[in-house]
Amino acid sequence: MIFNTHFALAEEYDLCQPQIDEYQNNGHILLRNVIPESEIAELRTAVLRTHEALKDEEEDFQKAFRITQNLWEINDTVRAHVLSKRYAGIAAKLLGCRDVRIYHDLTFFKEGLGKGKPTPWHQDGHYWPLDTDGCITLWVPLIDCPVDMGPMSFVSGSHLNKNAEHLPISEESDEYIRNLVEKENLSVAPAQHMNAGDATFHSCWTYHAAASNTTDRTRIAFAIAYYDADAKVPIEPPTNERRAANLARWFPGAVPGGPAATEKNPAVLFPHD
Numbered sequence: 001m002i003f004n005t006h007f008a009l010a011e012e013y014d015l016c017q018p019q020i021d022e023y024q025n026n027g028h029i030l031l032r033n034v035i036p037e038s039e040i041a042e043l044r045t046a047v048l049r050t051h052e053a054l055k056d057e058e059e060d061f062q063k064a065f066r067i068t069q070n071l072w073e074i075n076d077t078v079r080a081h082v083l084s085k086r087y088a089g090i091a092a093k094l095l096g097c098r099d100v101r102i103y104h105d106l107t108f109f110k111e112g113l114g115k116g117k118p119t120p121w122h123q124d125g126h127y128w129p130l131d132t133d134g135c136i137t138l139w140v141p142l143i144d145c146p147v148d149m150g151p152m153s154f155v156s157g158s159h160l161n162k163n164a165e166h167l168p169i170s171e172e173s174d175e176y177i178r179n180l181v182e183k184e185n186l187s188v189a190p191a192q193h194m195n196a197g198d199a200t201f202h203s204c205w206t207y208h209a210a211a212s213n214t215t216d217r218t219r220i221a222f223a224i225a226y227y228d229a230d231a232k233v234p235i236e237p238p239t240n241e242r243r244a245a246n247l248a249r250w251f252p253g254a255v256p257g258g259p260a261a262t263e264k265n266p267a268v269l270f271p272h273d
Contacts (some may be wrong), residue, residue: 008036009084015093023094027159027206031193034199035140044142047075047222050109064119066109082224087138088268091226094201095134098267099229104250108221110150116213120174123164124204129238129247130260134228135204140221141194150213151191159203177207229261229267
């Protein structure tokens with residue numbers, strides 16, 4: 001199969017050491033102009049069309065957002081972005097690893113006019129079935145995303161613990177983390193305005209949430225989840241149903257204690273490893 005060439009996606013992002021330090025200290029960072037401006041419109045169109053093609057598989061998380069997953073497997077434009085060395089290079093540098101693999105991609109659509117409810121505070125690590133803390137998610141709005149559209153807030157430094165690991169995203173996780181923030185006087189980094197193409201990167205262990213979308217437009221966001229390319233599948237069986245389901249879905253044929261590397265999890269920077 002021949003894919004369109006996206007030269008801008010091969011250009012290295014100018015990431016400096018203070019930004020790497022910021023991510024490693026806080027567990028999250030907002031970077032501007034991650035997706036080149038020349039690529040945004042085409043990616044937005046591809047994401048919208050592919051999301052619609054996957055409509056039968058759409059999941060609605062408590063009216064907070066709607067998702068479809070692994071768009072890269074069926075759309076060439078999305079594939080070019082998911083396998084972009086530009087984005088993967090950022091992820092690998094922030095994690096401090098030689099390369100990253102693809103866990104999966106996701107859409108995050110939050111309806112406007114308050115129909116898109118607040119996203120509860122949670123830790124993504126509840127869902128990740130890997131034996132590594134080297135997990136990171138790129139989250140990017142494909143339209144300009146003011147604060148009242150529901151970009152994410154983070155608790156800085158929360159990636160250094162797994163206190164909410166036992167809780168799926170829910171009212172319970174929200175209450176639990178809010179109580180931790182108040183009791184331990186944790187630092188909350190509030191949501192910031194994001195232009196289309198700006199991106200946040202956050203650890204799977206960083207507490208995060210998003211407010212309701214009170215604008216008159218749907219928030220159109222896309223995410224790519226990466227992990228350290230040398231990660232393994234845990235020897236012990238998954239500790240909850242969602243991890244078990246994700247292990248079966250995203251790592252078909254992987255064995256306990258073996259590499260977390262299947263045809264669904266290509267390495268990006270050194271794809272022939």
